[in-house]
Amino acid sequence: MSEETRRQERTPTLQMVLFGAITSAIGIAWGLAIDWFPVSASTQAKPIDDLWDLLIILSVPVFMLVTTIVLFSVYKFRMRPGEENLDGPPIHGNTKLEVIWTAIPAIVLVALCSWTWVVLTDIEEAQANEMRINVTGQQFAWTYEYPKAGGKPIRSSTLYLPLDRPVRFSVKAIDVLHDFWVPAFRMKVDAVPGITTRYRVTPNKLGTYPVVCAELCGLGHSVMRSTARVVSVADFDAWLAKQTAPAGASKSDVAGGQNPRAQDEGAAEKIDAKKLFAEGNGTATACGSCHTLADAGTSSQTGPELDKTLKGKDEAYIRSAILEPGKELAEGFQDIMPKDYGDTLSQEEVDALVEYLGKVAG
Ligand code: CUA
Secondary structure: OOHHHHHHHHHHHHHHHHHHHHHHHHHHHHHHHOOOOOOOOEOOHHHHHHHHHHHHHHHHHHHHHHHHHHHHHHHHOOOOOOOOOOOOOOOOOOHHHHHHHHHHHHHHHHHHHHHHHHHHHHHOOOOOOOEEEEEEEEOOEEEEEEOOOOOOOEEEOOEEEEOOOOEEEEEEEOOOOEEEEOHHHOOEEEEOEOOOEEEEEOEOOOEEEEEEEOOOOOOOHHHOEEEEEEEOHHHHHHHHHHHHOOOOOOHHHHHHOOOHHHHOOOOHHHOOHHHHHHHOOOOOOOHHHOOEEHHHOEEOOOOOOHHHHOOOOOHHHHHHHHHOOOOOOOOOOOOOOOOOHHHHOOHHHHHHHHHHHHHHOO
């Protein structure tokens, strides 16, 4: 090989390396400048975002290198007039090159996986004072349960969390696969029927954040949303105390510990319909998980807003809307309301809900 050919072969390699380096630098700068994520509201968010940045820094050059070589080869070795019937030169390949391009990506991948594992293990370490919350996904609503020592758990369709307190979520699904995701917290896990999955989060920013279902779960998947509210410890305790007390009860009632639902579920007049609406009964998904109703303090937009759609409707309509949903759909809404309220609610509970809704919304 003459000096001349050697120089000719070196030049394109140099050009490609130079071009690849420049585009990589631009690509990395661009990738890091893009504001990919929503506001971060947990201590886990920063390490996850840093991990993302590391991925950008390592993967952009690989992408640029491959594209540069492909584009360069397409241009440099294109067919010229008169070459139509020519075959390419018979070459064996380059063992050294193949070893290099297999080994380097392998090393990069193993290093990335190891580092990710270290970060994920670290941010999910058990904390001393962590609060436990059970999350249940079912078509198409989330229910949060706060276990209470010695009493019935508190259920809510809104995820209330105290600021700076570590939380361990235990996630379950009743029907099909769902995925419990609060983008602002960055953590995410599948809800799988039959098993309990978990993750830990420490909310560190006051605010209201969307909870999203991130696993295709049926017709109502896109509207399977709820709200996480990170509040001060004092506000959280006040909210918790309010949930423990029967709705509308005075202070003295609370002191007496008379929870009407716990006592006798048989009598319609004793069922707390507002609480039933907002929290469900443990089997039936709370109406409030999907419906906005001012009186019950619920705000989900999954289903029609009852303050509006029930206006002027009689009790017969409301009863049929609970027991036979889909018969008469509100405009713009799909037929996704559970059809089994006749089974999951007792007759008395249905009566209580109908009466309550007729009163506050009808
Ligand atoms: Cu539940 Cu998608």
